[in-house]
Amino acid sequence: MTNVLVCIKRVPDTGGEVELTADGQGVDARHVGFTISAHESCAVELAVRIATDTGGTATVLTVGTQDAVEQLRSALGVGCSAAVLVEADPAGYGPADIAREIAAVAGDYDLVLLGNDAADTGDFQVGIRLAYALGRPVVNGIRTVSVSPDEGTAGVATAQGAGPDGVETWAVPLPAVVTVLEGGVEPRYPTITGRMKAKKAKVEVVAPQAEPHGSGRVRLTLPPAQPSNVEVLGQGPDTAAAVVDLLQKLGVAR
Amino acid sequence: MILVVVEAGAAGVSEVSLETVTFARSLGAPVHAVVVGPIPDGAVDQLGTYGVEQVHHAVGDAFSAYGGAVWAAAVQAVHTDAGADAVVGPGTPRGMEVLAHVAARLGVAMAANVVGVAGTGPLRVTRQVLGGAVLEEMELPERPAVLTVAGHAVAAEPGPVVTATVREFTPEVAEADLVARVVSTEAVEELDRSSGLKSARVVVGAGRGAGSANGFDHVSELAELLDGALGVSRVVTSLGWRPHHEQIGQTGSRISPEVYIPCGISGAIQHWAGCASSRTIVAINSDEDAPMVTKATYAVIGDMHEVVPAINAEIRRRRG
Numbered sequence: 001m002t003n004v005l006v007c008i009k010r011v012p013d014t015g016g017e018v019e020l021t022a023d024g025q026g027v028d029a030r031h032v033g034f035t036i037s038a039h040e041s042c043a044v045e046l047a048v049r050i051a052t053d054t055g056g057t058a059t060v061l062t063v064g065t066q067d068a069v070e071q072l073r074s075a076l077g078v079g080c081s082a083a084v085l086v087e088a089d090p091a092g093y094g095p096a097d098i099a100r101e102i103a104a105v106a107g108d109y110d111l112v113l114l115g116n117d118a119a120d121t122g123d124f125q126v127g128i129r130l131a132y133a134l135g136r137p138v139v140n141g142i143r144t145v146s147v148s149p150d151e152g153t154a155g156v157a158t159a160q161g162a163g164p165d166g167v168e169t170w171a172v173p174l175p176a177v178v179t180v181l182e183g184g185v186e187p188r189y190p191t192i193t194g195r196m197k198a199k200k201a202k203v204e205v206v207a208p209q210a211e212p213h214g215s216g217r218v219r220l221t222l223p224p225a226q227p228s229n230v231e232v233l234g235q236g237p238d239t240a241a242a243v244v245d246l247l248q249k250l251g252v253a254r
Numbered sequence: 255m256i257l258v259v260v261e262a263g264a265a266g267v268s269e270v271s272l273e274t275v276t277f278a279r280s281l282g283a284p285v286h287a288v289v290v291g292p293i294p295d296g297a298v299d300q301l302g303t304y305g306v307e308q309v310h311h312a313v314g315d316a317f318s319a320y321g322g323a324v325w326a327a328a329v330q331a332v333h334t335d336a337g338a339d340a341v342v343g344p345g346t347p348r349g350m351e352v353l354a355h356v357a358a359r360l361g362v363a364m365a366a367n368v369v370g371v372a373g374t375g376p377l378r379v380t381r382q383v384l385g386g387a388v389l390e391e392m393e394l395p396e397r398p399a400v401l402t403v404a405g406h407a408v409a410a411e412p413g414p415v416v417t418a419t420v421r422e423f424t425p426e427v428a429e430a431d432l433v434a435r436v437v438s439t440e441a442v443e444e445l446d447r448s449s450g451l452k453s454a455r456v457v458v459g460a461g462r463g464a465g466s467a468n469g470f471d472h473v474s475e476l477a478e479l480l481d482g483a484l485g486v487s488r489v490v491t492s493l494g495w496r497p498h499h500e501q502i503g504q505t506g507s508r509i510s511p512e513v514y515i516p517c518g519i520s521g522a523i524q525h526w527a528g529c530a531s532s533r534t535i536v537a538i539n540s541d542e543d544a545p546m547v548t549k550a551t552y553a554v555i556g557d558m559h560e561v562v563p564a565i566n567a568e569i570r571r572r573r574g
Contacts (some may be wrong), residue, residue: 018387024293026386086504117350117366121390122383124402125354125365128322132358137434140351143494162491162498163320164263165317166441172434183492217364218378218391223523230537230547233403236556237564243536243554244568250534251514252456252480253569 002056002147002174005109006047006101008040008075009090010068011120024219026091027120036071036183039115042143046180046186047080047113050147054155057081059196063101064090069203069248076198077190083203095121099129101246104209106134110154110174116181121215127179136216137175139170143184147174160184255336257398259343260287260309267297269508270344272410274403275304275494278342279413280371281346281399286310286336286425287418290328291317297496298418305413310336314424320348321435324427331425333360333398333465340399344503345407355458362396377539382407386504387522391509405504406527408434451500456482457511459502459529460490463540463558467495472562479569485509487525503528517558521546538562 012018012029044060051058059082060075062068072083080204086101093101103144111135114127131138138146142161150156154174154231161168161181172178190198213239233242256278260271278285287301298309312328329352333341341356343349345367357364367382369389371394376395382404383390394401409511451457458477464470470484477484485502486495502509504527514532519525521537521544529535537550547553554561 013385014387018384020388027384030368051346063343096363120384121366121488122381122385123366124350124368125357128351129358130356130392135430136533137430138322139434141347163436164261164498168436169438169440171436171437176434181492211324215393216365216392218372218384218393221389221391223386225390226549230548230550230553232553232555233536234554237560239556239561240564240568243561243565244572245515246536246552247480247569250513252482254573 002050002054002110003108003115004047004050004056004058004111005061005106006040006043006058006075006080006113007061008036008044008071008115009062009118009120010034010064010071011037011118017181018222020220020222024221025087025217026220034067034070036074037115037119039117039180041187042182042185043113043115043180043240044075044078044080045185046145048188049110051081052079054147054217056110059084061086061102061105063088063098063208065092072203073198073201074190076201077194078188079194083201085203085205086208087205088179088208088212092214093212095123095126096129097214099126099133101208102126102130103133105206106130111147111157112177113145114177114178114179125178131177134177136175136177137172138179139172139183142170142178142181143181145180163193256281256283256285256551257332257336257338257339258285258287258306259340259341259349260289261344261346261348262289262294262297264294266294267300268346269410270346270349270403270405272304272343273406273408274349274389275301275306276411276413277368277403277408278340279305279530281342282307282339286332286338288312288329288332290325301420303412303415304410305416306418307416309418309420311420311422312421312425314427316427316432319435319437321432322348322351322355323431323434325352326359327427327431328425330359331354331423338398340401343402345404346404349402353400357400360398360400361377362398362400363394365392365394365399365401368401369404369407374481377459382523386527390545398426404527406508407504449505451483451485451502452509454483454509455512457485457502457509457514457532459487459514459516459519460558461487461516461519461525462489464490464495465559469559470496472566474561475566476515479566482511487519516546516550517562519546520544521549
């Protein structure tokens with residue numbers, strides 16, 4: 001029976017162009033929606049699978065404002081059974097602050113799953129800092145993880161991910177922390193009953209443990225836009241002859 | 255002292271590590287390097303040509319298999335011994351991991367994916383956030399400053415040549431740091447093909463637009479017809495559609511072919527970092543506003559699954 005805590009973050013759904021707020025402190029998300037990262041969607045899926053396989057539970061957590069309840073409910077809709085909101089404005093929180101707040105809740109869980117890096121702040125460190133705060137081992141950037149029972153312990157987490165020389169296998173005793181990269185599992189879609197349940201589920205709200213130290217952010221800027229000099233050859237497959245003409249001119253096609 | 259965590263494999267010091275050493279020289283002097291595990295032949299001399307004065311080489315049973323914590327223990331030991339003002343690593347998955355461990359152990363901040371120094375006193379760095387779509391200026395007032403350098407954001411340039419000395423050491427490692435290490439590695443097919451990618455005259459690229467693991471037949475064929483290599487974007491390897499050694503970008507290969515033909519690749523900064531040195535770019539994309547299209551030399555607007563087979567057919571037709 002493995003009790004899993006999976007951590008997510010509400011982030012702007014910036015597919016294309018990004019706009020910044022006037023004070024340069026954040027992304028202007030008025031014209032875009034909000035989501036969680038692909039890594040975290042996979043982490044949620046893995047948490048639900050492990051809870052199902054072991055007869056345990058999957059609890060979803062975020063550090064955020066009341067708005068982030070939307071993302072918690074999405075995770076409840078795909079199989080998480082409980083949700084925790086550490087209510088705070090994450091803009092003032094650095095990765096060490098976030099790790100400390102998660103650690104205050106995570107002590108009772110056998111396995112904590114997080115995304116490898118946040119889609120917006122890209123800090124690449126919350127999971128690792130969390131592991132040190134909890135005194136637990138951490139495996140980073142994996143695609144799949146499962147839990148098998150182990151006599152006299154909380155079980156063993158076996159994880160696989162891509163390393164520089166091939167697919168690496170890791171095995172760590174629980175309790176442990178694991179950070180997830182997208183691609184190992186296909187996140188499921190919420191069912192109608194899942195959505196209904198998620199709507200009614202109670203979200204536990206807790207207060208942060210301490211004042212944040214901050215992220216060190218001075219300001220955000222957009223990289224300068226380069227003028228485009230592209231020559232559009234045309235639309236669709238009818239352009240093939242023009243493309244081959246070009247490739248021949250460039251000396252790379254016979 | 256500026257301490258650089260260097261990644262070295264059978265092929266020598268990684269290019270991103272040399273970029274990181276180059277960047278480290280802008281932070282101060284002297285520059286030292288720490289290498290954990292085997293050092294390939296010639297690597298020490300090579301680091302010397304990039305201005306590294308001393309290489310700290312961690313050896314011992316603890317380093318027989320990779321683990322973020324145990325690698326960080328070696329880096330931390332060098333800092334404890336020699337006192338680093340900054341600890342800098344490559345912005346690769348392992349570089350990020352090891353440096354995050356180092357920062358957590360030392361109780362200091364870490365800046366990921368740094369591309370430049372915006373100010374000193376206190377140190378202020380510029381780094382990529384939102385996958386490179388936005389830059390953040392971040393203050394790193396603590397010592398040592400811990401940061402990773404975004405891959406292919408800085409060109410690797412040899413520095414004032416010095417003769418690097420090597421100091422072997424075997425740090426004490428706590429039991430807890432040995433718990434999470436790689437148990438086994440299942441090797442992927444030959445790594446030669448990625449070196450083929452780096453030296454190819456023509457590279458055909460494919461991104462999310464391929465649609466699935468089965469969506470690469472036409473681009474592979476085009477690469478073959480042009481005696482070129484196939485390369486892919488990060489999302490393609492993340493989704494497991496293609497092996498990592500085919501990846502072009504910040505965390506993959508940097509290419510500089512005569513002609514690069516990216517198909518169904520939007521052109522995020524992460525990818526652009528690996529292909530910006532291409533001489534001519536012919537983008538094939540259904541979105542005329544995709545960054546890859548606007549940055550390209552030539553573009554075809556259309557579905558890669560329709561355009562690429564038509565190009566293949568045209569090449570075959572002209573050959574008769």
